[in-house]
Amino acid sequence: MPPGSAGPAPAPGTPGGPLTVADVETAARGRLPADVWDFIEGGSRTEWTLAANRAQFGHWALRPRVLVDVSDPDPSVELFGDRLAAPLAVAPMAYHELAHEEGELATARAAAAEGVPLVVAAFAGRGLEEIATAAGGGAPLWLQLYWLGRKVVDELADRAAVAGYRALVVTADAPRVARRLRDVRNSFAPPPHIRAVNVDGAVPPVTAYRAAGASAIEAQSRDRFDPSVTWADLARLRERTRLPVVLKGVLTAEDARLAVEHGCAAVIVSNHGGRQLDGALPSLAALPEVAEAVAGRIPVLLDGGIRHGSDIAKALALGAQAVLVGRPVLWGLACAGAPGAAGVLRLLREEFEEAMTLAGRPRATDFTRTAVTPWPPPTWSGAPGFGEAIPEGS
Numbered sequence: 378m379p380p381g382s383a384g385p386a387p388a389p390g391t392p393g394g395p396l397t398v399a400d401v402e403t404a405a406r407g408r409l410p411a412d413v414w415d416f417i418e419g420g421s422r423t424e425w426t427l428a429a430n431r432a433q434f435g436h437w438a439l440r441p442r443v444l445v446d447v448s449d450p451d452p453s454v455e456l457f458g459d460r461l462a463a464p465l466a467v468a469p470m471a472y473h474e475l476a477h478e479e480g481e482l483a484t485a486r487a488a489a490a491e492g493v494p495l496v497v498a499a500f501a502g503r504g505l506e507e508i509a510t511a512a513g514g515g516a517p518l519w520l521q522l523y524w525l526g527r528k529v530v531d532e533l534a535d536r537a538a539v540a541g542y543r544a545l546v547v548t549a550d551a552p553r554v555a556r557r558l559r560d561v562r563n564s565f566a567p568p569p570h571i572r573a574v575n576v577d578g579a580v581p582p583v584t585a586y587r588a589a590g591a592s593a594i595e596a597q598s599r600d601r602f603d604p605s606v607t608w609a610d611l612a613r614l615r616e617r618t619r620l621p622v623v624l625k626g627v628l629t630a631e632d633a634r635l636a637v638e639h640g641c642a643a644v645i646v647s648n649h650g651g652r653q654l655d656g657a658l659p660s661l662a663a664l665p666e667v668a669e670a671v672a673g674r675i676p677v678l679l680d681g682g683i684r685h686g687s688d689i690a691k692a693l694a695l696g697a698q699a700v701l702v703g704r705p706v707l708w709g710l711a712c713a714g715a716p717g718a719a720g721v722l723r724l725l726r727e728e729f730e731e732a733m734t735l736a737g738r739p740r741a742t743d744f745t746r747t748a749v750t751p752w753p754p755p756t757w758s759g760a761p762g763f764g765e766a767i768p769e770g771s
């Protein structure tokens with residue numbers, strides 16, 4: 378049990394429980410050791426991109442339609458042959474046991490209860506087969522991969538296929554883990570009982586890299602991530618596996634086009650939650666150009682800063698078919714284990730359903746480009762226009 382806590386906090390949706398994702402965040406903070414909190418919450422360097430991810434949602438406003446029959450809103454969407462209860466998935470995050478002792482097993486149960494995919498991280502603390510058992514077929518599982526050498530990647534891809542995973546997610550924005558100053562100041566390393574069991578043997582445990590004034594996670598990545606990989610390696614993996622290959626960490630039209638050309642089944646517009654290239658554009662700002670370049674050929678997903686149902690609506694309107702949510706799921710886990718994480722997912726789905734109903738857009742696919750407008754309008758002096766051309770002379 379995390380220090381300072383006396384049993385589970387109420388999960389969202391229970392009487393007296395949190396009403397917003399921000400409430401869950403506040404409750405989680407009091408339940409986690411300071412260095413773990415910093416690792417989860419933090420971004421790289423100045424944390425500009427981390428803040429910009431959130432701020433960008435404030436630069437778009439929804440355009441509601443009225444007198445539309447919204448008696449039966451349906452937030453579900455289909456991805457890779459699976460029907461999802463909402464256009465929502467759990468983003469890959471290493472070491473869920475930092476938030477709760479049941480780790481990814483609890484998250485898998487939460488995702489299954491809510492009918493949304495869980496992207497299991499290569500650096501999960503539980504075996505990918507036992508996570509599949511915990512999900513019990515209720516949630517599609519996708520496996521995230523880092524470039525840890527061809528042998529490790531191939532083995533993980535094969536195990537995922539055998540265990541019934543539905544997709545592979547290749548993270549492309551991390552040739553190494555960026556410098557995260559909070560982790561450096563805290564000399565952060567996960568405690569020794571938390572191990573990346575799926576890559577154990579191939580990669581020395583992260584605690585082996587523990588050093589004063591350094592992040593063990595960054596040090597391990599510098600030692601073991603392969604920064605020489607290119608599109609050719611992605612193409613090779615795609616040819617080798619029968620699972621759809623999703624590329625995570627795309628922020629430009631150029632890379633989106635290359636992803637389509639190299640046979641990716643989807644792209645995830647992401648800056649790794651502001652944890653990799655500091656100064657990179659906010660993911661919502663990159664979404665329109667990626668969606669335009671992809672032109673409907675493959676699904677476009679987005680993560681980074683999703684904290685409300687209306688954020689999901691805005692992302693869909695700007696070209697995403699679904700979003701992934703990261704930190705809030707760990708906050709839910711920290712508060713109340715599986716029910717806490719499920720509560721966060723349910724809260725986001727319910728908020729999204731409310732947005733659908735009140736915006737007069739009863740299907741997820743009704744959030745087209747006309748469902749949002751830049752805010753403040755680009756013609757206002759001082760408004761930068763965020764992704765829209767500013768008219769001459771304005």
Ligand SMILES: Cc1cc2nc3c(=O)[nH]c(=O)nc-3n(C[C@H](O)[C@H](O)[C@H](O)COP(=O)(O)O)c2cc1C
Pocket residue numbers: 416417418430468469470471498499500521548625647648649650651652680681682683701702703704705
């Ligand atoms: C604690 C933590 C660990 C993460 N670990 C991974 C990882 O192992 N692989 C990966 O591709 N992304 C990882 N990410 C990034 C998430 O997949 C996702 O891009 C990001 O958290 C989304 O932003 P959000 O937290 O604002 O929702 C991690 C993020 C956090 C907060």
Ligand SMILES: CCCCC(=O)C(=O)O
Pocket residue numbers: 471500551554594598649652
């Ligand atoms: C080697 C684990 C990396 C985790 C990660 O990607 C993150 O903390 O953002």
